[in-house]
Amino acid sequence: xxxxxxxxxxxxxxxxxxxxxxxxxxxxxxxxxxxxxxxxxxxxxxxxxxxxxxxxxxxxxxxxxxxxxxxxxxxxxxxxxxxxxxxxxxxxxxxxxxxxxxxxxxxxxxxxxxxxxxxxxxxxxxxxxxxxxxxxxxxxxxxxxxxxxxxxxxxxxxxxxxxxxxxxxxxxxxxxxxxxxxxxxxxxxxxxxxxxxxxxxxxxxxxxxxxxxxxxxxxxxxxxxxxxxxxxxxxxxxxxxxxxxxxxxxxxxxxxxxxxxxxxxxxxxxxxxxxxxxxxxxxxxxxxxxxxxxxxxxxxxxxxxxxxxxxxxxxxxxxxxxxxxxxxxxxxxxxxxxxxxxxxxxxxxxxxxxxxxxxxxxxxxxxxxxxxxxxxxxxxxxxxxxxxxxxxxxxx
Amino acid sequence: xxxxxxxxxxxxxxxxxxxxxxxxxxxxxxxxxxxxxxxxxxxxxxxxxxxxxxxxxxxxxxxxxxxxxxxxxxxxxxxxxxxxxxxxxxxxxxxxxxxxxxxxxxxxxxxxxxxxxxxxxxxxxxxxxxxxxxxxxxxxxxxxxxxxxxxxxxxxxxxxxxxxxxxxxxxxxxxxxxxxxxxxxxxxxxxxxxxxxxxxxxxxxxxxxxxxxxxxxxxxxxxxxxxxxxxxxxxxxxxxxxxxxxxxxxxxxxxxxxxxxxxxxxxxxxxxxxxxxxxxxxxxxxxxxxxxxxxxxxxxxxxxxxxxxxxxxxxxxxxxxxxxxxxxxxxxxxxxxxxxxxxxxxxxxxxxxxxxxxxxxxxxxxxxxxxxxxxxxxxxxxxx
Numbered sequence: 001x002x003x004x005x006x007x008x009x010x011x012x013x014x015x016x017x018x019x020x021x022x023x024x025x026x027x028x029x030x031x032x033x034x035x036x037x038x039x040x041x042x043x044x045x046x047x048x049x050x051x052x053x054x055x056x057x058x059x060x061x062x063x064x065x066x067x068x069x070x071x072x073x074x075x076x077x078x079x080x081x082x083x084x085x086x087x088x089x090x091x092x093x094x095x096x097x098x099x100x101x102x103x104x105x106x107x108x109x110x111x112x113x114x115x116x117x118x119x120x121x122x123x124x125x126x127x128x129x130x131x132x133x134x135x136x137x138x139x140x141x142x143x144x145x146x147x148x149x150x151x152x153x154x155x156x157x158x159x160x161x162x163x164x165x166x167x168x169x170x171x172x173x174x175x176x177x178x179x180x181x182x183x184x185x186x187x188x189x190x191x192x193x194x195x196x197x198x199x200x201x202x203x204x205x206x207x208x209x210x211x212x213x214x215x216x217x218x219x220x221x222x223x224x225x226x227x228x229x230x231x232x233x234x235x236x237x238x239x240x241x242x243x244x245x246x247x248x249x250x251x252x253x254x255x256x257x258x259x260x261x262x263x264x265x266x267x268x269x270x271x272x273x274x275x276x277x278x279x280x281x282x283x284x285x286x287x288x289x290x291x292x293x294x295x296x297x298x299x300x301x302x303x304x305x306x307x308x309x310x311x312x313x314x315x316x317x318x319x320x321x322x323x324x325x326x327x328x329x330x331x332x333x334x335x336x337x338x339x340x341x342x343x344x345x346x347x348x349x350x351x352x353x354x355x356x357x358x359x360x361x362x363x364x365x366x367x368x369x370x371x372x373x374x375x376x377x378x379x380x381x382x383x384x385x386x387x388x389x390x391x392x393x394x395x396x
Numbered sequence: 397x398x399x400x401x402x403x404x405x406x407x408x409x410x411x412x413x414x415x416x417x418x419x420x421x422x423x424x425x426x427x428x429x430x431x432x433x434x435x436x437x438x439x440x441x442x443x444x445x446x447x448x449x450x451x452x453x454x455x456x457x458x459x460x461x462x463x464x465x466x467x468x469x470x471x472x473x474x475x476x477x478x479x480x481x482x483x484x485x486x487x488x489x490x491x492x493x494x495x496x497x498x499x500x501x502x503x504x505x506x507x508x509x510x511x512x513x514x515x516x517x518x519x520x521x522x523x524x525x526x527x528x529x530x531x532x533x534x535x536x537x538x539x540x541x542x543x544x545x546x547x548x549x550x551x552x553x554x555x556x557x558x559x560x561x562x563x564x565x566x567x568x569x570x571x572x573x574x575x576x577x578x579x580x581x582x583x584x585x586x587x588x589x590x591x592x593x594x595x596x597x598x599x600x601x602x603x604x605x606x607x608x609x610x611x612x613x614x615x616x617x618x619x620x621x622x623x624x625x626x627x628x629x630x631x632x633x634x635x636x637x638x639x640x641x642x643x644x645x646x647x648x649x650x651x652x653x654x655x656x657x658x659x660x661x662x663x664x665x666x667x668x669x670x671x672x673x674x675x676x677x678x679x680x681x682x683x684x685x686x687x688x689x690x691x692x693x694x695x696x697x698x699x700x701x702x703x704x705x706x707x708x709x710x711x712x713x714x715x716x717x718x719x720x721x722x723x724x725x726x727x728x729x730x731x732x733x734x735x736x737x738x739x740x741x742x743x744x745x746x747x748x749x750x751x752x753x754x755x756x757x758x759x760x761x762x763x764x765x766x767x768x769x770x771x772x773x774x775x776x777x778x779x780x
Contacts, residue, residue, distance in 0.1 A: 324526055327479050331527075348482050360485065394526055 012379040014336045016372030017166055017196060017312055022262070023221030023373075029265035030223065033258035040254055042246065055257045058264035065267050066213065067204025068230040074237070074250045075260050078227035079195040079216030080116040081240075085229050085251065086191040086212040087120035087160055089237035091128070094157045094189045096238075104129040108151045108185075109160040110143045110172075111136050111355035117160050117193050118351075130157070137356045141170035141303040145180055152184035159188050163207060164196035167352045167368055169312025170303040171201065178209035189235055195219055195227075199270050199372070200278055200309035211235035217259065221373070222266035226259030270373075277373045282310035285371055288380045289313050295388040302353075302366065313369045316353075320394045322367045323347040328394060332386040337368045413441065414530030416576060417523075419516060420444040420471065420478070422463030425535030425579050427470045427598040428587045432578040433533055434474045443529070444471040444478040449487040449515065450609040470596050483519055490514035492609060500624040502673040503759030504650045507607055508563050508719075509776075517564075517571045524574075533576035536560045537584070540572050548572035550699050550773040555583040562719050565763035565776035566697040617648050629676035631657065634669040634685050646671060649678050651757035652686060669755065687752035692731045693745040693762055693777025702742060703774060706730065713774055714765040715747055717756045723765050725750040745777050 033054060039047035041055050055075075063070045076082045091107065098105065109121045111134040118134075125132035133151040138144045143161055152159065161177045164170065174192060181190055191212040194203050198220040207213045211233055217226040231237065243252025270277075286305070293299055298318035317325060322338035326347065329336050338347040353363035369383065416437060418430045433442045446467040464480055471478035491510045498505035516534060524532045537553030538561040548569055553559040567575065579587050591599035606612065610619045620626065626645035633640055641658065643649055649671050657666040657680050667686035670679040703711045706729070714723035731744030747762060756762060756779045764774040 323482060324523055328527055330477075347480075348484065393528075 009333055010378075010382055011333045011335065012382040014334060014369040014371065014375075014379070014383065016375070017169075017219070017368065017370035018337055019218045019224065020199070020221055020372040021374055022218075022223060023266045023269050025269045026217075026222050026262040026266040030258040030262040033261055037257075041257060042244070042254070051257050055255055055260050058257075058260040061264040062228055062260070062267060063230070065204065065271050066215065066228070066230050067208060068213075068232055071248065072231040074229040074231065074247050075255055076227045076229055076251060077225055077256070079114075079193065079214055079219070080227075081251075082214035082216070082227045082229040083114070083116040083160075083191075083193050084120045085237050085240050086193075086214055087117060087158065088124050088127075089240050089250070090189045090191060090212055090235065091124055091130070091158045092238035093236040094187075095128075098157065098187075103155055104131065105157040106131040106133055106151075106153065106155050107158045107160075108133045108135060108148070108156050108181075108188075110134065110148075110162065112141070112143070112165050112167075112352040113160065113162055114166050114193055114195070117162065117191075121160065134355075135161075137352070139356055140307060141165055141168040141352070141356060142307060143172050143177065145173065145176055148177060149180050149184060152181055152188070154185060154187065156181075156185035156188045158191065159185065160191040160193065162196070163192045163194040163201065163203070163213075164309050165352060166196045167312075167350060167366065168302045168314045169196070169308040169370075171197075171206075171307055171309060174206055175209060182209075196309065196312075198267065200274070200311060202274070212237070217263035217266060220266050220270040222263040223259050226256055226263045228263070273373065278310045281371050281373065281375060284375055284377065284380050285310055285313050285369075287377075288369060288371075288383055289315075291380070291384040292387055295384065296391050311371045313371075315367055315369075316358075316362060316365045317367060317391055318365065320391060321364055323364070324394055325367055325390060328390045329387065332390055334383055334386050334390075337370070338366065413437075415441045415443070415528065416531045416533050417520070417527070417529040418442060418444050418476075418533040418576075419520060419535075420446050420467035421535065421604070422446065422466035422470075422598065422601075423535060423604060424591050424596070424598045424601050425537070425584075425587055426467070427535070427596050428582075428590050428594075429533050429535040429576075429578040430470065430476065431474055431590070431594055431596065433576070434476060439475040442474075442476045444468075444474075444476050445520070446478070446480050447515065447520065448480055448482040448484055449511070450492070451484040451488070466598055466601070470598060473594075473596065481520070481523060483515055486519050487511065487515055487609075495607075496620060496623045498759045499620050499647050500673070502647065502649075502671040504757040505759040506563070506719075506761050507609070509566065509761050512563055513566045517567055517575065521571060521574055531574045531576050533578055535579055536564060536577050537580055538564050538577050539580035540575055540577060547700050549769075551580075552771040552773075553577075553580045557720075558584045560719075561771075561773050562716055562721075562761070562763045565699075565761065565773045567699065567773075568697060569700060572699070617645065620647060621645075627673070627676050629673075629678055631678045631680055634679040634681035640666075640680065643678055646673050646676055646678055652754055654686075667754075686755055688749070688755040689752050690726075690746055690748040691756055691762060692780045693747060694731075694733070694743065694780050696742055696745045696775060696777040698775035699773050703728075706742065712767050713747075714767055714770060715749065715753075716763045716765065717753065717760065723763075723770065724753055725767065726764075728764065744780070747777075 039051040041052035059073050060070045063073045107121050107130050121132050135147045135151050159181045190210045192207050192210045193214045195216045197203050213230040215228050218224040241252045300316040302314040326338050349360045349363035350366050416433050420426045446464050468478045491507050495505050495507045537558040539551040541549045552561045626647050629643050629646035631641040651668050653668045654665050664682050666680040669681045669685050705711050710727045710729040713728050715726040716723040726747050726749045728747050730742045731746045733744040758779050760779050763776045766772040766774050
């Protein structure tokens with residue numbers, strides 16, 4: 001246990017977009033699989049059959065809630081693996097049907113994608129010679145549809161546009177994105193990273209026009225280490241992991257039975273509570289946003305509220321480095337995020353803000369408060385007390 | 397830099413409950429520095445920070461994820477909070493870019509000194525002050541002492557072989573008032589023994605070597621070749637101008653270098669006496685031609701202002717011309733840029749060695765020490 005100056009004092013967690021607590025329903029559903037029902041579902045005995053029933057039931061449930069057939073859900077280790085499988089594995093499958101004379105092809109993604117998609121696209125481009133086209137966002141944090149249209153030529157084989165931006169919380173115009181891509185790049189496989197969408201949106205509905213959809217369990221109250229890629233309309237992926245051919249040959253490795261079961265239970269609970277939770281959390285978020293705007297000068301709220309999911313408030317704090325603000329807020333008992341941490345934990349200018357046209361200084365001034373179903377009025381009161389103090393101190 | 401600390405703080409910084417931010421590179425020295433602070437101040441008064449300085453590839457120094465992990469795990473073990481600060485943009489602007497530009501102009505900058513000047517003891521001090529820390533600590537082998545009148549002194553580390561006062565010689569009163577070097581009074585072997593006693597994972601980690609942002613398999617030549625055009629040049633005799641051979645890249649040759657310069661007709665080794673990048677020419681000569689009676693310094697800094705008597709004349713000093721070089725007697729007086737309008741500070745400084753010394757390459761730093769207190773740094777300057 002590390003010591004902070006006000007250890008023992010109140011702490012308020014505003015980093016639900018990074019990860020949110022395990023829902024009680026998920027924990028309860030997983031416990032039997034972590035204890036007595038331990039078997040590998042691939043075996044030919046009664047213990048395995050019980051494990052197989054558990055994972056098949058979970059998969060059926062996930063498929064139903066995400067708008068897919070049961071055979072069209074690939075269970076993965078999380079959102080990043082689902083994104084990589086979609087981008088790189090989806091590209092390989094799509095390319096198998098392309099004439100060899102068709103050139104190296106092109107892949108399109110928005111410039112504000114999570115690194116799981118951006119880096120998968122870059123790796124794909126390096127590996128295959130495909131041209132990578134990234135599409136900038138508009139000043140509201142939404143993918144610019146005109147730029148997307150410009151990027152979508154007939155040789156595009158895969159397009160990836162996230163459902164909800166993880167830093168800003170902006171919901172992308174997925175129906176318009178799909179229309180644009182279908183019209184201009186009719187052969188393209190269409191992927192969306194819906195990792196930030198599940199707790200707030202009806203993912204089955206909003207992602208309906210998409211062929212491939214990634215989700216991650218721990219973003220909606222499931223366990224870490226579990227995710228899924230949904231396949232629709234006959235879309236296919238080539239495996240990225242060689243091995244025993246599990247997941248219908250699309251993803252080898254002994255399945256994470258408890259993870260799948262916990263993901264299904266969390267998805268069920270998130271779906272059932274979505275309307276009520278969404279309204280309550282949006283009210284908390286708005287109270288936080290309005291209260292901070294009233295107490296702190298020169299704050300800029302990113303994106304329009306009507307475009308954003310309930311759980312995310314992203315602010316740019318003029319004259320403050322978000323890296324310092326996050327550290328000071330931590331000491332003040334507030335867990336928030338600068339939005340763009342690299343593997344070492346360092347914070348850099350946000351590539352999302354840069355993609356909206358901001359310079360490096362402005363792109364280093366963003367802070368994200370993300371709320372979840374466990375957020376409370378007391379959390380917001382605490383933040384309204386401490387955040388203005390921290391900003392005032394850093395601006396002094 | 398914010399002036400939150402007065403030049404002569406009246407409080408005793410060692411005992412007033414100040415909170416300290418310790419820069420943890422993931423090496424043994426800063427690990428023990430952190431442990432020492434925790435021992436004297438308590439864990440709640442100490443926070444560790446690892447600086448992310450270089451975004452490119454490297455295999456040494458303090459930038460790799462593995463080093464951050466080591467620092468974080470040591471902090472966990474000591475029970476202190478640990479953060480990572482990304483100063484990569486500042487590092488590129490203040491250390492890497494000038495390093496590359498210096499070499500392109502035939503100079504040989506010292507990136508460690510510029511990192512200390514601009515990152516550890518400017519950017520980090522500023523960040524620490526913003527966050528409410530009274531001091532920044534590092535694992536450097538140097539000591540800060542305080543005279544009865546309150547003046548801070550920068551002293552050599554207790555371990556002469558590991559002394560790092562040379563790379564800190566640019567620090568002044570404002571910085572020294574807020575610096576802690578907790579391992580400066582220990583030898584390296586004592587530091588390692590303490591790390592082992594505490595069971596710190598960094599106890600046997602090798603010392604970092606060379607320039608932290610240059611991978612050893614790429615080397616300085618490869619690093620520079622990726623960033624600036626390198627030009628082949630001629631090697632000429634310093635006195636006669638006779639053509640003696642060729643070098644692959646004049647930008648990679650350093651004044652004072654003898655490697656690759658061959659021998660004269662008398663069989664003695666030749667040394668580089670001058671590098672002229674625009675002319676693509678390297679001048680070489682026998683050992684005595686590589687000696688200099690003195691050097692002119694710019695970017696002059698003083699630990700406690702210019703020595704009394706400098707404005708009007710000449711002051712004795714000891715000059716150390718490289719990180720582990722010997723300090724040699726010299727005198728200093730205002731250089732060609734003379735005395736500033738305030739009549740005290742000097743923009744350039746002439747150093748006259750008591751005995752001629754190997755010429756110091758342009759871009760390198762000369763640290764000056766006090767002949768009456770040979771462990772005490774007077775100031776520093778960069779060879780013009």
